[in-house]
Amino acid sequence: MDKADSNGIESGVFNTADLEEVPHGVQRQATVLEDYQFPTHRLQDKMVDDSKVPLVIVACGSFSPITYLHLRMFEMALDSIREDTNYEVIGGYYSPVSDFYKKKGLANSIHRVRMCELACERTSGWLMVDSWETLQPTYTRTALVLDHFNQELNQNRGGIFNTTSKSKRKIEIMLLAGGDLIESMGEPDVWADDDLHHILGKYGCLIVERTGSDVRSFLLSHDIMYEHRRNILVIKQLIYNDISSTKVRLFLRRNMSVRYLLPNSVIRYIKENDLYVHETEPVKQVLDRKEYR
Numbered sequence: 001m002d003k004a005d006s007n008g009i010e011s012g013v014f015n016t017a018d019l020e021e022v023p024h025g026v027q028r029q030a031t032v033l034e035d036y037q038f039p040t041h042r043l044q045d046k047m048v049d050d051s052k053v054p055l056v057i058v059a060c061g062s063f064s065p066i067t068y069l070h071l072r073m074f075e076m077a078l079d080s081i082r083e084d085t086n087y088e089v090i091g092g093y094y095s096p097v098s099d100f101y102k103k104k105g106l107a108n109s110i111h112r113v114r115m116c117e118l119a120c121e122r123t124s125g126w127l128m129v130d131s132w133e134t135l136q137p138t139y140t141r142t143a144l145v146l147d148h149f150n151q152e153l154n155q156n157r158g159g160i161f162n163t164t165s166k167s168k169r170k171i172e173i174m175l176l177a178g179g180d181l182i183e184s185m186g187e188p189d190v191w192a193d194d195d196l197h198h199i200l201g202k203y204g205c206l207i208v209e210r211t212g213s214d215v216r217s218f219l220l221s222h223d224i225m226y227e228h229r230r231n232i233l234v235i236k237q238l239i240y241n242d243i244s245s246t247k248v249r250l251f252l253r254r255n256m257s258v259r260y261l262l263p264n265s266v267i268r269y270i271k272e273n274d275l276y277v278h279e280t281e282p283v284k285q286v287l288d289r290k291e292y293r
Helices: 068-084 109-123 142-156 179-184 193-203 215-221 223-227 245-253 264-272 283-287
Strands: 053-061 087-096 127-129 172-178 205-208 232-235
Touching: 053 068, 053 142, 068 087, 068 109, 068 172, 068 205, 068 232, 087 109, 087 142, 109 127, 109 264, 142 172, 142 193, 172 179, 172 193, 193 205, 193 223, 215 223, 215 232
Parallel strands: 053 087, 053 172, 087 127, 172 205, 205 232
Antiparallel strands: none
16 A cells, blocks of 8 residues: 655655556545445554654545645645644545535535545645545534544544554544635534534644635634634635635536646546536525635
8 A cells, every 4th residue: 555654744755646647556435335444545654753743634525626725725734733733744634525415516426536536646645535424324514524533543543653662642633624614614504513612622623714714803703613712723825725616617617727726637537527517506606705515
């Protein structure tokens, strides 16, 4: 398997993906729950620095399709964590939402999982895709998705080995989200208060600011988020990138170029499977920048 380099992710010395050839041994995700296996082929198997806290980053969303912004979010988070925290990032995961989310413009989960796999295989040496959420018989709330990662990483695998001993330690998990998703936490009837307490209190959140958003003011005004503010890290974009999956789908319907907005492997897959071209979406959804999931 394509194991993460023993020098670790944060050192910058890890197996980089070949941009032309799919790396050998990369595990494809199952399409039925009976065949599901949690992906660990790029998960760091031991700590580089025992003084740090092991962390796995999880991004939940539609990824219809995955864009370069979705990929950049992980790299921005990695930089911010290295600079401002005592975490050591040992892995990163995309968890595409299930088809039961029933949002306009949502391609079948088999396609969305595969596009995420292609993006990770061709552009990253440490990111992975987990299809568990898409294989569930009903829509799965984000809080339960994070519980699934905790089960796999800490209960089933027992955490991660220390550098100098054979003992294992617990892996922390944080949700990676854009500022628009966080602002949705203030919308009535979108998130249950119990779920917000669970996500922010037990796990924590990495928030990437988007153009025009004021995440810090929002955190100050939101009671639950302010209560858990020490578990929230706001990541400022130093080079703003507002690529939107909604706008990408619009471009595809209008026969406009999407080159340099998403990886070539994803563009090729979209064309081969004739995705998005024949779909329609409400005008309000197209004009709205917010993509909560």
